[in-house]
Amino acid sequence: MDVVDLHALHRVPVAEVSSPAYELTPPRVVNPSAIPLSIMQAMRHGWFARTHASRPVTLTKVFDVYVTMEGLVFTQDKKLVRQSIAQHTPEECARGLAAIMQTEQAGSVQVIRPSSLLLRKRGEHNYGHWMVELLPKLWLAEEYLPLCSLVVPRVSGNFARVLRDSVALSTSFQPLFCEMDAAEVLFFKELVLVDGLTDHGVYMSPLVFSRTEELRARIPGTQVRRLYLTRRGRSRTVRNEDALMAFLQTQGFLCVDPAELTFAEQVKLFRNADCVVGVMGAAMTNIMFCGKGTKVITLAPASMPDTFFHFIAGLRGLAYYEIRGRVHGPAEDWNAPFDIETDDLARVLGIALPHGAA
Known part of the structure; x- marks a missing residue:
């Protein structure tokens, strides 16, 4: 599978925002000796890095792309956009490509024409991922460009109400919601990507809480x-x-x-x-x-x-x-x-x- 960097695509850079540097002290942990070594190693950077330097957060508009498998973005010539890989395994990436090929062969690819903001990632049905890793992308994007549609996971029950209420209570934007099942394939004429706010388990930008005090x-x-x-x-x-x-x-x-x-x-x-x-x-x-x-x-x-x-x-x-x-x-x-x-x-x-x- 070919993987391509976002910056190599035909695109329109919308904005680049500097995420502030910050210091983070390690957590106070009771029974740390019970944690297996492999688990401790997996958490080491997140717990003990202490200093998190300033990082760029980018907003970019891309054109003529597929979205599938909880937010994976593929170009029209079936190259996977590296920045859309968020905890996806290689097997999931391969299934995403296969889903696109099968949908194309069936002649059933739906085309979305309104300019849309991607609010999807692996684990998107989790309230925490939505509140910290997805919704703040809307808060940032809203500052820089007009939006028509939000690409969100299709969820049900109380979480469906929570998702929509969290948008309504934190933004003046009244969007169209483009809901997608996990492995569904859609083709977007214009898609806005926000990159750099989080790297799950390793980094979290202070910008993800930019409207938290307003909500409170x-x-x-x-x-x-x-x-x-x-x-x-x-x-x-x-x-x-x-x-x-x-x-x-x-x-x-x-x-x-x-x-x-x-x-x-x-x-x-x-x-x-x-x-x-x-x-x-x-x-x-x-x-x-x-x-x-x-x-x-x-x-x-x-x-x-x-x-x-x-x-x-x-x-x-x-x-x-x-x-x-x-x-x-x-x-x-x-x-x-x-x-x-x-x-x-x-x-x-x-x-x-x-x-x-x-």
């Missing part, structure tokens, strides 16, 4: 000050969660699953929190709506190779901790149930347990 100011908060976020009924759950929740409720925590809340309800719930505890997962993205200095305690299996929430917390000025727990299942399975010791959590919360209470 627009939506009044609740009186809730302490939150626990559960993932009950899904993968990656705390095995001893009932005991953990009972302990947290004695400490004034509201235990909640934000999965079915509206976008505004999620902002409202987190806006005034001064302590958030939760299992590592999409709902923890909402810590971006917390005020500076909020204590955030993420509970994660030792095998979870993720720096996403560390970046959010660092860029938003939050006091961030991780408690890593022992996995019940294959050592490399980060979706398996895991244990969190109550005394570990109490220690991070600054609570002295009675002897034997843990």
